[in-house]
Amino acid sequence: MSAKRKPGWSITGILAIISLFLTLLFSTNVVPAKAHYELFTATMPGGRWSEHEVRYEINPARAPSCALEAIKRAAKQWTDVDCSCFTLTCVSQASNRWAREEDGRNVISFCNRTHETIDGRNGTLAITYTWYFPNCTIAETDIHFDSLELWNCTTNCTAPEFHLETVAKHEFGHVAGLRDLYDQRYKEMIMYGYIDECEIKTLTKNDMNGVRRLYPDGMHLHAKAGLIDLHKPVCTQWHGLYPEEIQCKQYHLQNWTDNKDGKLSPCDQIELNETATKEKKWYNVYEVTVTLNVTKKPDLKEWMCIEFVGDIQEFPWKNPNCTPWHEVKPKYCTLYHLQHWNDTDGSGNLTVCDQIWLNKTRTKEKYEYHVEDVATDIYVCPKPPPVGGAVVGPVDKFSLLAPWIVLAVSVAVAAISVVALRKRYGIRNALHRKP
Numbered sequence: 017m018s019a020k021r022k023p024g025w026s027i028t029g030i031l032a033i034i035s036l037f038l039t040l041l042f043s044t045n046v047v048p049a050k051a052h053y054e055l056f057t058a059t060m061p062g063g064r065w066s067e068h069e070v071r072y073e074i075n076p077a078r079a080p081s082c083a084l085e086a087i088k089r090a091a092k093q094w095t096d097v098d099c100s101c102f103t104l105t106c107v108s109q110a111s112n113r114w115a116r117e118e119d120g121r122n123v124i125s126f127c128n129r130t131h132e133t134i135d136g137r138n139g140t141l142a143i144t145y146t147w148y149f150p151n152c153t154i155a156e157t158d159i160h161f162d163s164l165e166l167w168n169c170t171t172n173c174t175a176p177e178f179h180l181e182t183v184a185k186h187e188f189g190h191v192a193g194l195r196d197l198y199d200q201r202y203k204e205m206i207m208y209g210y211i212d213e214c215e216i217k218t219l220t221k222n223d224m225n226g227v228r229r230l231y232p233d234g235m236h237l238h239a240k241a242g243l244i245d246l247h248k249p250v251c252t253q254w255h256g257l258y259p260e261e262i263q264c265k266q267y268h269l270q271n272w273t274d275n276k277d278g279k280l281s282p283c284d285q286i287e288l289n290e291t292a293t294k295e296k297k298w299y300n301v302y303e304v305t306v307t308l309n310v311t312k313k314p315d316l317k318e319w320m321c322i323e324f325v326g327d328i329q330e331f332p333w334k335n336p337n338c339t340p341w342h343e344v345k346p347k348y349c350t351l352y353h354l355q356h357w358n359d360t361d362g363s364g365n366l367t368v369c370d371q372i373w374l375n376k377t378r379t380k381e382k383y384e385y386h387v388e389d390v391a392t393d394i395y396v397c398p399k400p401p402p403v404g405g406a407v408v409g410p411v412d413k414f415s416l417l418a419p420w421i422v423l424a425v426s427v428a429v430a431a432i433s434v435v436a437l438r439k440r441y442g443i444r445n446a447l448h449r450k451p
């Protein structure tokens with residue numbers, strides 16, 4: 017996205033070839049008790065890297081002296097998001113390559129090869145250019161900062177300067193696959209499409225939920241009993257949906273530490289007992305939502321599990337039309353739009369045996385499905401036992417260090433993103449000065 021001062025108009029994205037514009041929607045935490053967000057959906061699904069490590073290089077030409085460290089600090093905030101395996105790695109601070117060139121390298125620069133700026137001072141601050149493979153996974157991203165803007169890398173910022181690290185965080189969100197948000201409710205989020213002079217931001221809960229959705233490092237679990245009483249989650253039974261290695265595993269929710277809202281919700285901690293091995297482990301709850309098991313009509317042979325993109329408390333049971341969904345199983349993250357709902361049983365709510373029509377976001381293909389199951393779904397990530405809440409036993413030193421060990425190992429073994437095929441599609445996103 018390009019960063020501009022907030023103008024009265026905005027540029028959200030330009031499709032380079034054919035109609036390929038991906039979007040990923042998040043919810044902002046300025047909306048109380050909601051975890052709303054969108055996946056990169058507009059006309060194509062995907063919008064993410066096939067590998068979880070993105071290697072980038074910085075061309076220091078015309079960059080302010082503080083730029084290199086500010087950009088790396090911005091990248092580290094995305095890499096450090098827990099329960100996500102997305103990693104940004106700087107491989108060069110002295111690159112001689114330029115942004116805006118489709119060369120298989122993820123380049124950050126403050127001008128292009130001909131030393132052109134974007135549009136001069138008081139305009140677009142930065143633009144992220146993204147190229148896609150035909151299967152809609154990201155092939156390459158470049159970030160172009162406008163060298164004529166006044167940049168500041170410290171907290172002692174004075175107008176008309178812009179905080180480079182904050183703008184870089186926004187652009188790296190596009191690199192991950194997130195889109196701009198322009199609703200005023202989302203103004204606290206990094207992915208909000210406007211920025212003020214000297215405005216300093218950090219990643220919000222919902223910015224982080226977005227990258228967790230694209231690059232999950234936790235578990236999606238499906239309640240075996242369907243919709244559970246969120247006020248009484250203890251002793252409920254769950255089975256794994258994603259990743260693939262847990263799809264045959266069964267879990268018993270043995271203990272629950274509430275965040276004081278009285279129901280199972282994000283920021284709670286739960287203890288799960290794997291049925292087969294009897295292994296017990298504590299997890300942080302990052303999301304509580306709804307899943308549907310559906311079969312395609314007319315033969316009802318093709319099956320899939322789709323998950324509502326949002327919090328279960330937000331789900332419009334009496335009118336689910338126009339809600340966003342993504343496939344969890346058998347293929348993770350294919351995006352759908354629920355276009356029409358037929359309340360077959362006349363209950364007034366979306367229930368088992370109802371009929372729904374789903375549009376596949378990328379191809380616009382529309383199919384009718386029969387709802388086989390409606391259930392609570394949670395997304396969790398391993399955490400140490402809670403301290404200061406319910407008494408859950410002693411906390412050993414390894415338990416406390418385990419999350420950091422997992423993070424270090426995941427960064428060390430992340431695969432290098434390979435761009436071997438010619439990219440065919442491209443878009444750009446621009447961040448603007450606030451009007």
